[in-house]
Amino acid sequence: MNDLSEKIFAGDQRSIARLITLVENDAPDAMETMKQIHPRTGQASVIGVTGVMGSGKSSLIYELALAYRAQGKKVGIIAIDPTSPFSGGALLGDRIRMMELSSDDGVFIRSMGTRGMMGGLTSALYDVVEILDAAGMHVILIETVGVGQDEVDIVKIADTTVVVLIPGLGDSVQTIKAGLMEIADIFVVNKADKPGMEQTVAELESMLDLINNPDRRIPIVATSAKEKKGIPQLITKIAEHQQYLKTSQTFEQRRRQRYEAELIEIIRKRLMDFIFDEKKLKSTVDCCIDQIAKKQLDPYSAADQILGKILK
Amino acid sequence: MVKKIRVLVAKPGLDGHDRGAKIVARALRDAGMEVVYTGLHQTAEQIVTTAMQEDVDVVGLSLLSGAHMTLFVDVAELLKEKKMDDVLLVGGGIIPQEDVPRLKKAGIAEVFGPGTPVEEIVTYIRKNVKR
Numbered sequence: 001m002n003d004l005s006e007k008i009f010a011g012d013q014r015s016i017a018r019l020i021t022l023v024e025n026d027a028p029d030a031m032e033t034m035k036q037i038h039p040r041t042g043q044a045s046v047i048g049v050t051g052v053m054g055s056g057k058s059s060l061i062y063e064l065a066l067a068y069r070a071q072g073k074k075v076g077i078i079a080i081d082p083t084s085p086f087s088g089g090a091l092l093g094d095r096i097r098m099m100e101l102s103s104d105d106g107v108f109i110r111s112m113g114t115r116g117m118m119g120g121l122t123s124a125l126y127d128v129v130e131i132l133d134a135a136g137m138h139v140i141l142i143e144t145v146g147v148g149q150d151e152v153d154i155v156k157i158a159d160t161t162v163v164v165l166i167p168g169l170g171d172s173v174q175t176i177k178a179g180l181m182e183i184a185d186i187f188v189v190n191k192a193d194k195p196g197m198e199q200t201v202a203e204l205e206s207m208l209d210l211i212n213n214p215d216r217r218i219p220i221v222a223t224s225a226k227e228k229k230g231i232p233q234l235i236t237k238i239a240e241h242q243q244y245l246k247t248s249q250t251f252e253q254r255r256r257q258r259y260e261a262e263l264i265e266i267i268r269k270r271l272m273d274f275i276f277d278e279k280k281l282k283s284t285v286d287c288c289i290d291q292i293a294k295k296q297l298d299p300y301s302a303a304d305q306i307l308g309k310i311l312k
Numbered sequence: 313m314v315k316k317i318r319v320l321v322a323k324p325g326l327d328g329h330d331r332g333a334k335i336v337a338r339a340l341r342d343a344g345m346e347v348v349y350t351g352l353h354q355t356a357e358q359i360v361t362t363a364m365q366e367d368v369d370v371v372g373l374s375l376l377s378g379a380h381m382t383l384f385v386d387v388a389e390l391l392k393e394k395k396m397d398d399v400l401l402v403g404g405g406i407i408p409q410e411d412v413p414r415l416k417k418a419g420i421a422e423v424f425g426p427g428t429p430v431e432e433i434v435t436y437i438r439k440n441v442k443r
Contacts (some may be wrong), residue, residue, distance in 0.1 A: 089341035096351035
C-alpha cells in the first residue's frame, strides 16, 4: 500500500486533488494507486445530472449537495465543462454556483475539462469516481457538459441519471425525444418559476404514457433551484430509484455496465496512445517492411502480427 | 502524459467588477490552459480551498476595490500555511505602483496593472509555473 492510497482512504483533500490531476494527465504513477484503491470502492451512490445548456444543472447540484449534507453525508461533486477543440484550453465555471460549499470540508468539488472526449464526459471520469468513492464520499454528483441530444454516456457511469429540462424550450420534448429522453431515471423540470412549466410537464407525461414499464414509471419533479422548491421531492425520488435498483437487481447490472465501459475506455486509451506514439509505431512497423518488400510477408499478415503483439 | 496548466482566477472581497478577470480567464483558455473561475465575492479561505481541490498550478487574483493589501496578502499567507508553496500566486487590477514591492515581499510573485497585454500574462505564467 503506498502513501498516496493511505491518504486517499483517510479522505485527505490534497491527496485526492493530486491523484485526480495524475489520472487526468495519464501519469504512469497514477496507475499503481488506482490498482490499490479499486478493492475499497463501490460504496458511494453515483448520481448523474445532465441536460441542455443553461438548464440550471450547477444550481441544482448545489441544492442537492446542501440537502445531502443536512443528512450528514459526505458529498463529492465532479463538474465537467467543454475543452476547446481549438486551443485545448477550458473555462471551468460550474463552481460559480457552488462557492458556498467551499467552506464545508464535507464537500469536495472538482472541475474538469472534457479533453477531447465525446459524449458529454471526460475520459478520466471513471477514475475520479473511484477516487472520491475510496475517499469516503457517500454521494457523488456528476454534472455533465450542457448536452444536445445524444451525449448520453453518463448512463454508463451513474447509478441514477437525472435529466434536467426547462420550460419554454418550445417543442423541447419532441426534439430531444431520442437519446437524452431515453436515459432518464428521473426528469426534472427546473426553473419551474418560469412560465410554461405545466405544459412541459404535460408533454413529458404524455411521452411517458407511451413507455411500457409496469414496474416503474419515470417520475417528473418540478424544481426551482432559485426559489429552493422541489429539492426534498427530488431527493426522495432519487432515494426511491436507488431502492428500486436494489430490489429489481438492476443495481448489479448497472455497476457491471460501468466497469465494462471503464475497461473499454482504458483499452481504447492504450491503443490510441500506441497509434499516436509515432516513433514507437514506426519502429514496430519498420521491422516488417523489409519482409514485405522481399515478398516474404504480405501487409495483412504483418498487421496481424503487430496487432497480436500489442493485444497480447 | 499530457500536462495542462490549471489556473484559478478568483475575485476576493466585495469588489463587484469582473470584466477584467473574465478577459484574462478567456485569454488563458485560448492559450490552452484550464481555467477555473470562481465568480465574485470570495473569501481567502474559499479561494485557497478551491485552489487545493482543483489542484491548480496558478492562482490569479483580481481586485479593483483597493483592498489588495489585505486580501492578496491573506491569500498568500493562507497558501503558505497550507504548505501550498508550489502554487504560483499572481495579482492584477488597480494596484498602485508603490504597493507592488510590499505585495511581492508578501508572496505575490507578480502584479499586472491595467493595460497589461494578455500575452504578457500568458508568457509569464508559462515561464514561471512551479511544477
